[in-house]
Structures are given as C-alpha cells and as structure tokens.
Amino acid sequence: MSARQAPTLPIRNRKSTMAQQPETRISATTPRLDVAHLAKTYGSGEKSHTVIEDLTFTVDAGEVVCIVGPSGVGKTTLLKCLAGLHPASSGRASIDGRTISGPPPEMALVFQDYNRSLMPWLTVRKNLILPLRHLKLPAAELKERCDSALAAVGLSHADNQYPWQLSGGMQQRVAIARALAYRPEILIMDEPFASVDAQTRFDLEDLCLKIRKDFNMTILVVTHDIDEAVYLADRVVVLGSRPARVLKVVDVDLPAPRDQITTRSLPDFARQRTEVLSLIKRPA
C-alpha cells in the first residue's frame, strides 16, 4: 500500500523525448527499465494472495530480455505491473528513473489472451488504427505504419477481415502488428508466439530481433519455450517459487546476428538452455 507513488509524475511527450530532454537521455549506466524489489499482492485482509514477493532485475535500452518460469508463477501479473495496469504492492518499477504509475506512453503490451484483446467489431486494419488515432498522425504515415506492420507479420491480405474470421495464430499476429504499428520504444509481449506453427514462430522470433535492430527497441518477452528464450534474449530472467522470486538472471553470450539454424546448433546454445532448464526443473 505505502509504496504507491504520487499518481502523476510528468509524462514525456512522445515527440519531444529525444530532442528536448538531454538530462533524461539513456546513458550506459541507467537501465531503461528498472524493477526494484517489486511485490504484488492481490486482494487484502484474509483473502489476500501474494503472487510476487520480491523481484529485482533491469533491462537496458535496446536489449531483448526473456522471462521464463512455471505456469502460474506470476509472469502476466509482473507484466501488468510494468504496463501500469496494476499498482505494485511494494517496491517499484521505473522507466528511465520515472516510477511507473500508469500506462507509460512509450510502451506497448501484447496480451497473452490475444483473442480477447482484439476488438471484434473492427476489421484488422481498424484494430491497428484505434490506438493511433490520438497520435493525430498524417493519413499517409498512418497507412504506412499499418501496411508495414501487417506485412511484417505476414497478414497484408487479411486487413479487411474481422478477427473472429481468423485462426488463433493469425489473431495473435494481429495483436503483434497492432503493437508494431504503435512504434513503442519498449515492447512487452506475453507468450506472443504460443499458438502459431513452427515456421511462423521462427519468422516472428526473427522479426522480433529485426525490429530491435531497426528501431533500437527494448523488448521484454515472456515465454514458456526455453529454446526460444535463449535464442532471442541477451539475458534470461528465470522466475520461480511461490510467491515469485528471481531464481537467476542468465546472461546469454551467443554471437549476433542470430540465425535459426547456426545459432541453435552452437554448443554454447545447448549449454545455456541446459542451464536455464535445470533452474526451472529444480524443486522449488
């Protein structure tokens, strides 16, 4: 309770971010995203349920960090705290030193329940446009952003269809495209590739690495797939025990650029996935 910060810290204007505020520019020493002793308890009194006990980790600008951990450990809860949807019960999460107290303007979140996060009354393209309306972009840029986001997830042909006309995997890609069109500086995804086929999954993983490179995006991904975590990440945060704690942050030192075939066949890849796997398998 006590840790709820003052509700309105000044929020940066998206457009003036880079130019006008040199003092908040990300230096090598300030992490982009800083999670410090974060705790989350649902409910209060007798029915309270502590999901997250004490989480500390950081994500640097331009980094890809994966979060792995058993089902129900509190990964989605953590992401919702980072996205400013739930207040932290104690500790804090901050972006460039500013405590997160509501949805930050530079962040987009791809929800785990993709089929419940798309508007069924809007076509695919209009779903992409909805979050962009208040940015008041010129029509040409709006179109360009939607076109390229849809092309990136391989759904250019589906822009006039409704989400419920698409397969689960396609809906998930629409949700990803919506986040891409928003052009966030920080992209957070909750098991984004869970229901797509293996080939699409590889493509989307590589897309993720590509947008990090092209837009210098900072990316945080929750996944169940340990191979995927090691392949994508610069660092893997392994969560475990109940309530959730950070078991270990594993630095992944695989060479860039990563490649689905060569990277995955490196001995280092096998070593690191074994390290993560043994952390997860370890009895809590």
Added chain:
Amino acid sequence: MRNVKIRNWVIGAGTPVLLLAAWWFLSANSTDPFFPPLQTILVRFQELWLFEHFQSDVLLSLGNLFVGFAIAAVAGIGLGFATALLPPVRWMIDPLIHFLRGIPPVALVPIFISLIGFGTQMRVTSIALAALFPTMIATVDGIRSVSNDLMDVARVYRLSRKERVLNVLLPAAMPQIFSGLQVSLQVAFIVMIASEMLGSSQGIGAMTLLAQQSFMTADMWAGILLLGVIGFLVNILFSLLKRKVLSWYIGSRRMARAA
C-alpha cells in the same frame, strides 16, 4: 442452405396469407354484427386509413411512436452510460434498476397510462418514459459485462476517455443495448395505442376504440388490422437496422457456433 432459406421465407410469408384467405372465406357470408366479412373490413380499411384519416391519424400515431421511441433510445443509452460510469448517478439509479428488473416492462404500462394527460406532448412523454427503462437497464448490463481485457487494452494504448466510451464501451455493449431497444420498441407501441385509446380523440387507437363504442365493427376491425400491419413493418425496419449495426456480432456468433 439456400433451400432452407427459401423454405423459411415461404412459411413466413405463406402463413399469414393462408390465415387471411381462411378469414376471407369463412367470414364471406357472415351476418354476425361482431364478425363482418373481411371484404367489408378491407373496404373500410381502404376508405378510412388510406385516404380520410391518413394524415390526421395514421401519421400522427406513427409520429408519436417514432419521436417517443427515439427520445427513449437516446436517453436510455445516455442514462445507462451515466449509471454505469458515474458513481453518484449509480447510487441514485441502481436501487430503481433493481426494483424494475423484476417487473416485466409491459406491466409498467398502466403507471404511464395513468400519468397521461391530454395533448400530443403528454402522449409522447409517456411513450418515451415507458420505453426508456428497458434500454437503460440493458445498457447498464451491457457496459458492466464488457471484458476487463478490452479495457486493459484501451488503457495500455492510452485511449482517451471519449475514445474509451465511444470506440470501446459503446460497440462492445451494442448487442445488449439492441435487445433493450427491441423491448423498448414493443413498449412504445403499446403505450402509443393505449394513450390514444384513453386520452385522445385522434390517432389510430382513438379511432379504433371510437368505432367499437359506436358499434361500427368493420371500422374497429380495420383499425386492429392496421395496427397489426404497422407493428409488423416497424419490426421489420428494426431488424434491418439491427442486422446492419450488429453484423460483426451476428457473424462472430455464427462462426462460434460453426466451430
């Protein structure tokens, strides 16, 4: 698929035609003053409603119905949103909603009829008041059942309050709002007729009752027939509107059933 559609159409259109034909032949030689031949009724129907009283009564009734229903729809949706979203309004209106929820809307009609004074304005007011509640209650229920996931999306992408109301809550609640509107329309129709029968000398309801009281049974039947036709047409119009506005919902439901 197509055949089933055609068959349904034939049944839907054929049944009334058959009933009318039966009525026509069975009543053809009727001397019972209460059941005049359908032919006589139709002649009177034509004379009364299509010419003499079209403007003074038919249009008047339809105008009242339309204006009253439109006010009820707008106010019902607006009040529903206010009740669901603004705590002070909720505290005031929630008890009323709980009270009304158990009562079938038609049962409220007598209250509004007793409120009816004279003149068009009062009639429109009573139609609007009676028809307001079904839409308002459905709107409140609709907004409350919008999934948290959708609202989380709206917050993460920082939609403005106006966007959240107009572009998320309103469309998401629309299927329920429409079932409320459907009930409101029925109530508005009933109150329209009842208000004319009780407090007026003009309008289809008034004409019909007057005919009954002066033993002009053919005219009475013609009035009832007209009310039936109007109710039928109004419902068709409403269904067309609904099919247009809720096409996404109808489509997604069909998809879910097929899966």
